[in-house]
Amino acid sequence: MVKKTKINKENLVALFMDVVLEHNEVPKSVYSFAKMNHFEESEFYRFFGSFEALEAAIYELFFENTMKTLEKSKEYKDYDAMNQFLSFYFTFFGNLTANRSYVSKSLHLEMGGLNHMKKLKTLRKKFLNFIDELDLGVIDIKNKRLDDIKDSVVNESYWIQMLVTLKFWLDDDSADFEKTDLFIEKSIAASFELANTKPLKSVVDFGKFLFKEKISMR
Incomplete structure (x- = not known):
């Protein structure tokens, strides 16, 4: 008799990622997924209502692992907002790189599709909460044309920046x-200069970098 697999949220995620990579597709059903991994279908529903919910949880776990790593760092707590933001990016993309085969399979779509992917919905919420805590969206307005910009719009621009970085x-x-490390450094420096309406040296530098790399922004 085959021994039943002990199920929790973390090993469901690990089993799902393995199946996607080995079979090059999402399982056809929760039933078949449970059967091939020797656990009862009902066990799956204790943690997730669907594969879609499980996929969203994977990106949420990447975020949570990133924050746990940062919170263990004494240096991180002393950083200013820009360096905390950079630290988040480098740590988050380090987590993605450690799971690149799965992430690439999961997200390799046209840039226009990323912002509408339900599997990133929970990550987006967590990320925007993080932005609020960093207070990155509070702009010292020095230009009258920017008077009507709302914090939510500013925060959304940081999410778009994340999606563009993901695509890159x-x-x-x-x-x-x-090249991704350079992209992160230059794009964040440029976004901070724009937010604070400082001289746009980093913005020009970032533009030159994008032109050189011939990135498609479609």
Whole structure:
């Protein structure tokens, strides 16, 4: 008799990721997924209502693991907002890189599709809460044309920046994803300069970088 697999949220996620990578597709049904991994279908529903919910939880776990890592760092707590934001990006994309085969399979879509993917919905919520805590969206308005910008709009721009970075990382074939590291540094520096209406040296520098890499923003 085959021994039943002990099920919890974490090993359901691990089993699901393995199945997707080994079979190159999402399981046909919860029943077949449970059967191939030797547990009862009802056990799955104790943690997730669907594969869609499980997929969203995977990206939520990437976020939570990132925050746990940062919170263990004494240096992180002393950083200013920009360096905390950079630390988040590098740690988060480090987590993605450790699981690149799955993430690439899961997210390799056109850029226009990423913002509408339900599997990123929970990540988006967590990310925007993180932005609020960093207070990145509070702009010292020095330009009258920006008077009507709302915090929610500013925060949404940071989410779009995350999606653009995801797209760049998915397409990056440089050694150790060095180009993505440069992309992160330059894009965040540029976004902070724009937010504070400082001289736009970093914005111009970032624009030159994008032109050089010939990234498609479609």
